[in-house]
Amino acid sequence: MVGGGRIPITREITEILDIPVIGRGRINDPILAEKVVADGSVDLVGLARAIIADPDFPRKMQEGRRGDIRKCIGCDVGCADRLFAQRKIRCAVNFDYGREDEAWAGLMSTKDPKDIAVIGGGPAGMESARGLAYRGHNVTLYEKSDSLGGLVLTASAIPYLNTRDLRNALPWQKQELDRAGVTVIMNKEISPEDVETMNVDAVILATDSEPAYPAIPGVQLPNVVHVYDYINKQGALGKKVVVIGGAEGAEAAVSIAREGHAVTVIEENLEAGAADYIYPIRRSELQEYLGDEKVEVLLNTSAVRMEDDGVAVTDSQGDEKTIEADTVVIAYARKSNGNALVEALRKKGIPNYSIGDCNELLWCQSRDILPTKTKLSGSVEVKLLVINGRVK
Ligand SMILES: Cc1cc2nc3c(=O)[nH]c(=O)nc-3n(C[C@H](O)[C@H](O)[C@H](O)COP(=O)(O)OP(=O)(O)OC[C@H]3O[C@@H](n4cnc5c(N)ncnc54)[C@H](O)[C@@H]3O)c2cc1C
Ligand SMILES: Cc1cc2nc3c(=O)[nH]c(=O)nc-3n(C[C@H](O)[C@H](O)[C@H](O)COP(=O)(O)O)c2cc1C
Ligand code: SF4
Numbered sequence: 001m002v003g004g005g006r007i008p009i010t011r012e013i014t015e016i017l018d019i020p021v022i023g024r025g026r027i028n029d030p031i032l033a034e035k036v037v038a039d040g041s042v043d044l045v046g047l048a049r050a051i052i053a054d055p056d057f058p059r060k061m062q063e064g065r066r067g068d069i070r071k072c073i074g075c076d077v078g079c080a081d082r083l084f085a086q087r088k089i090r091c092a093v094n095f096d097y098g099r100e101d102e103a104w105a106g107l108m109s110t111k112d113p114k115d116i117a118v119i120g121g122g123p124a125g126m127e128s129a130r131g132l133a134y135r136g137h138n139v140t141l142y143e144k145s146d147s148l149g150g151l152v153l154t155a156s157a158i159p160y161l162n163t164r165d166l167r168n169a170l171p172w173q174k175q176e177l178d179r180a181g182v183t184v185i186m187n188k189e190i191s192p193e194d195v196e197t198m199n200v201d202a203v204i205l206a207t208d209s210e211p212a213y214p215a216i217p218g219v220q221l222p223n224v225v226h227v228y229d230y231i232n233k234q235g236a237l238g239k240k241v242v243v244i245g246g247a248e249g250a251e252a253a254v255s256i257a258r259e260g261h262a263v264t265v266i267e268e269n270l271e272a273g274a275a276d277y278i279y280p281i282r283r284s285e286l287q288e289y290l291g292d293e294k295v296e297v298l299l300n301t302s303a304v305r306m307e308d309d310g311v312a313v314t315d316s317q318g319d320e321k322t323i324e325a326d327t328v329v330i331a332y333a334r335k336s337n338g339n340a341l342v343e344a345l346r347k348k349g350i351p352n353y354s355i356g357d358c359n360e361l362l363w364c365q366s367r368d369i370l371p372t373k374t375k376l377s378g379s380v381e382v383k384l385l386v387i388n389g390r391v392k
Helices: 007-016 030-038 049-053 057-062 080-084 123-134 164-180 192-196 227-231 250-258 280-292 340-348
Strands: 022-024 044-046 115-119 138-142 183-185 202-205 224-226 240-244 262-266 296-298 302-307 310-314 320-324 327-330 352-354
Touching: 007 022, 030 044, 030 057, 049 057, 115 123, 123 138, 123 164, 123 202, 192 340, 202 340, 224 227, 227 250, 227 327, 240 250, 240 310, 250 262, 250 280, 340 352
Parallel strands: 022 044, 115 138, 115 202, 138 183, 202 352, 224 327, 240 262, 240 327, 262 296
Antiparallel strands: 302 310, 310 320
16 A cells, blocks of 8 residues: 555545545655645545654644654554554654653763764664764764665665655655764765774664575576666566565566566565565565466475576475576575674774664564664763664
8 A cells, every 4th residue: 555545535435425534544744644635535634653653743744844754664563563463562763652661761862972983874874873963972974875775775666566655764864864963974985994094982884785696506697687676777677587586576576577577486485575574464465466467476496597598496396497587586685794894893993883784684674673772882872773773
């Protein structure tokens, strides 16, 4: 369901009733909220998750501060997922939510401000930089590319599947960096050599993960591309496409099929779409889309060899067959990058903490939800708010 997806149905009800009608369903954008009232689709807007993500959503609208609203990313993992599991509700983008009865009293000012470098401007780096700066630390964030947002920029850009709500987190995060007084240095890749001249009290490593490839013959063939290449529209796909990896690859498979390709998904496990970040409701919706788009899903099946015109696979019985393919898309799970910077920081004696995908692939909406309060060792005491990860 995309933003306001149920509003057309609600409009039909509004039109026949002469009592006020409240419409709801993923209205997580103030412009959309205004539009559905203005065009007569609903009389009132009901917000549930949008309020969990930012309890001041309506107040900020009233005060003309639309840009200050922290928008819900529609993940469900912190709220609905935990609700059904009868767990305390949390929110992927609002650490404070649901902690009223806990010792957590929000970000506290530090009595001992430190110089801290955050390396990596993805969601994990931005959130930790924000939290640290609000506490009063002097924070510099380094990002090697020319944009903040990291892999979310790719994850939210699947061509024919709407995952754009994921990107909702980014404008607020960027704005808060500025407001919190973080110095942001773009287009600067921090190398082990840079570490030698670094003069800071602590470093937060929030660098990225690496794409993983299956260790099988033929992965270097020219008809083999990575799912990032597909999402980022680098190169054309052939008529018959095999996607290897039905967890992170299922969303791309739907999108590729919607573009008119014949798609087969190879998945070693027993379910497609079972990436950690694809919550059960979203997962069953995705599985329906795979069916609707006539994607052939081969479960319990492993790719054993890439060939010029296909992929050799074995099923659970060990029987081998070849699936024809003009293009093979690799959507294997990513791997944490191990981080060459850790050794350099250790040598230099700078306390360092790896968070987010470079440490463990926990996703923005990790089960136990993100923000972690912790003490950094030594004299640097901070409470970290970390989207997408724990602090080691
Ligand atoms: C197809 C796809 C769909 C996904 N869908 C979802 C989803 O629905 N929900 C979800 O929660 N997650 C999803 N994810 C995963 C999500 O994108 C990542 O978990 C998240 O982006 C990790 O955040 P991060 O900040 O740890 O790392 P990244 O987002 O990888 O950011 C790391 C940043 O560090 C920078 N960097 C790296 N090295 C250096 C250096 N030496 N110096 C300076 N900068 C550096 C990089 O340029 C990058 O900007 C998806 C991923 C993929 C591939
Ligand atoms: C944590 C949580 C609890 C909810 N509890 C109820 C409930 O008790 N009764 C109900 O009718 N709807 C409940 N809902 C559904 C919401 O009222 C709302 O219809 C739905 O979340 C879609 O709107 P939204 O996109 O603004 O979240 C709940 C939703 C969430 C996320
Ligand atoms: S957990 Fe996700 S879906 Fe639920 S309110 Fe927070 S951002 Fe929105």
